[in-house]
Amino acid sequence: MKLNIISPKWPEHSLWGQIVFRFPYLSLTSLAALTDDKWEVAVIDENCQKIDFSNLPDLVAISLMTPLANRGYKIADQYRSKGVTVILGGIHPTMMPGEAAAHADSLVIGEAEATWPQLLNDFKHNQLKTIYRPTGFHPLVNMKPPKRDILPPKTYFFTNTVQTTRGCPFNCDFCSVTSFYGRTYRTRPVAEVIREIEPMAGRHIFFVDDNIVGKPSYAKELFKAIEPLKIRWLSQASLSIAQDRQLLRLAQKSGCKGLFIGFESLSQENLKAMGKSVNQVKKFREAIKQIHDYGIGIQGSFIFGNDHDDQTVFEDVVRFVEKSHLETAIFSVLTPFPGTRIYDRLKRENRIINTNWDLYDMNHVVFKPARMTPEQLQKGLYKAYEKLYGIPSIIKRLFPLNKNSLFFGIQNYGFRMAWLKTIKQSAITKQHITGKK
Ligand code: SF4
Known part of the structure; x- marks a missing residue:
């Protein structure tokens, strides 16, 4: 099973879209670490890499901050039009679940640690729910180190x-x-x-x-x-x-x-x-x-x-x-x-x-x-x-x-x-x- 974890690119007109010395988003590599080894995982930061829509995974997870939401929705719509299941998570879908739901098969609200393994299991068994919401906050103990080795080499200022x-x-x-x-x-x-x-x-x-x-x-x-x-x-x-x-x-x-x-x-x-x-x-x-x-x-x-x-x-x-x-x-x-x-x-x-x-x-x-x-x-x-x-x-x-x-x-x-x-x-x-x- 293949999973693509994606961060959409910043809008062209934004100062943040022009930054040359980048470092990777921890949310992407952390989600990769929460995913069991049976999955083949790719992390795609669209600020540094192009998304290849001809190479379709089984599942796509897109992490969204508010300024990336429009681009994220476009990516989600494109994958879904090709039959790929799309999960949206991050701060924007957490704050605007009604809006985000129109572009996703499922939403991850809040921190993903508690709900992600269950979501993957539900997906495998064709029982994906429309929303995953943790019951509390993660205690931050026994956290798996982010999968930094999954990042493309020579892409970031440092990782x-x-x-x-x-x-x-x-x-x-x-x-x-x-x-x-x-x-x-x-x-x-x-x-x-x-x-x-x-x-x-x-x-x-x-x-x-x-x-x-x-x-x-x-x-x-x-x-x-x-x-x-x-x-x-x-x-x-x-x-x-x-x-x-x-x-x-x-x-x-x-x-x-x-x-x-x-x-x-x-x-x-x-x-x-x-x-x-x-x-x-x-x-x-x-x-x-x-x-x-x-x-x-x-x-x-x-x-x-x-x-x-x-x-x-x-x-x-x-x-x-x-x-x-x-x-x-x-x-x-x-x-x-x-x-x-x-x-x-x-x-x-x-x-x-x-x-x-x-x-x-x-x-x-x-x-x-x-x-x-x-x-x-x-x-x-x-x-x-x-x-x-x-x-x-x-x-x-x-x-x-x-x-x-x-x-x-x-x-x-x-x-x-x-x-x-x-x-x-x-x-x-x-x-x-x-x-x-
Ligand atoms: S709430 Fe905390 S993190 Fe946010 S701006 Fe204020 S001091 Fe900074």
């Missing part, structure tokens, strides 16, 4: 992605983490994480946790156990890490080279409204210095278009990023992903102006902002990116050079290239806001 925790103790209104994982923060046994890392080729690891320091006592135990492995690692963390010097020291000693951190806004009112009061704007500079003092670089994330943002937000944020020497930054427009509180609120306020999921890539305005027009928000985002990934800003942010400058220099180069390709698509942006071709 060492590992998850140590799921969920986040916070509940920001724009974020789908808590709606997908519930108000849980679960951790894997440290010994199991170490067993997974030890045999890996290469000493660079990306921990794909949403917040690796969500439970500081666990993070400290993990970092202590990692230290002897002499790895270099990156992950995502909340800014709360800056309040705990012991945690920072242990992160540094264990090989942490950089963290993706959501600052989100320079307005405390915005942060309060989104439920991220853990971020205190007046302490941002001090927190950044603290993290930098431990040799850890920062990729800061900022969201434009919150209700207290006017047109001054773009310059203010770029200036802040440069003055604080954030090594890289990601700018997004507020995006009301289905399943989030911001989606419910903007829908209630009749402010969602576009439901084409292709545009839910965090780079395109799909709602009416409170203090500017959608077009002003769109242009502001583009101008802010243009400045951020211009050579003068890159130099300003990366100097004086340190041990991490090479890595972050490469990352800035990657983002600059992706950005330059993205602006070629700006006609699409204009068209979707004005409705004119």
Whole structure:
């Protein structure tokens, strides 16, 4: 029996579709690991490989985030028209099961660990149900290591992605983490994480946790156990890490080279409204210095278009990023992903102006902002990116050079290239806001 596990490609107009330094989605290799050896499994990431519709498997599983949903539905429809059974799973089908069901023989809602083996068994016996929903959350013990060896060689920047925790103790209104994982923060046994890392080729690891320091006592135990492995690692963390010097020291000693951190806004009112009061704007500079003092670089994330943002937000944020020497930054427009509180609120306020999921890539305005027009928000985002990934800003942010400058220099180069390709698509942006071709 043959199974294809697929991630659809990002829309062409999206910055994320242009990224050159890719790493594989853990969801694909994890699902492959949950599949018993009697299956012949292929993992296809359409961002890197073409789907061969002439070579039909018995079963197709497609993992969908919201911006990939339209493309995923097309792939599903094409396979189904040829008689292949299609399963849809991931965050978008979990939040929009009614919509996704029209393109699938069956849906996997939420985490797949508990339901996938049963689904495969039902399929074999011709008893596939239309929906598989777990009764609780996986305890994250005895997890099978993802099947990384199934990935096509030389396709990714690196393949060492590992998850140590799921969920986040916070509940920001724009974020789908808590709606997908519930108000849980679960951790894997440290010994199991170490067993997974030890045999890996290469000493660079990306921990794909949403917040690796969500439970500081666990993070400290993990970092202590990692230290002897002499790895270099990156992950995502909340800014709360800056309040705990012991945690920072242990992160540094264990090989942490950089963290993706959501600052989100320079307005405390915005942060309060989104439920991220853990971020205190007046302490941002001090927190950044603290993290930098431990040799850890920062990729800061900022969201434009919150209700207290006017047109001054773009310059203010770029200036802040440069003055604080954030090594890289990601700018997004507020995006009301289905399943989030911001989606419910903007829908209630009749402010969602576009439901084409292709545009839910965090780079395109799909709602009416409170203090500017959608077009002003769109242009502001583009101008802010243009400045951020211009050579003068890159130099300003990366100097004086340190041990991490090479890595972050490469990352800035990657983002600059992706950005330059993205602006070629700006006609699409204009068209979707004005409705004119
Ligand atoms: S801190 Fe980050 S991961 Fe946690 S809920 Fe907020 S945005 Fe999501």
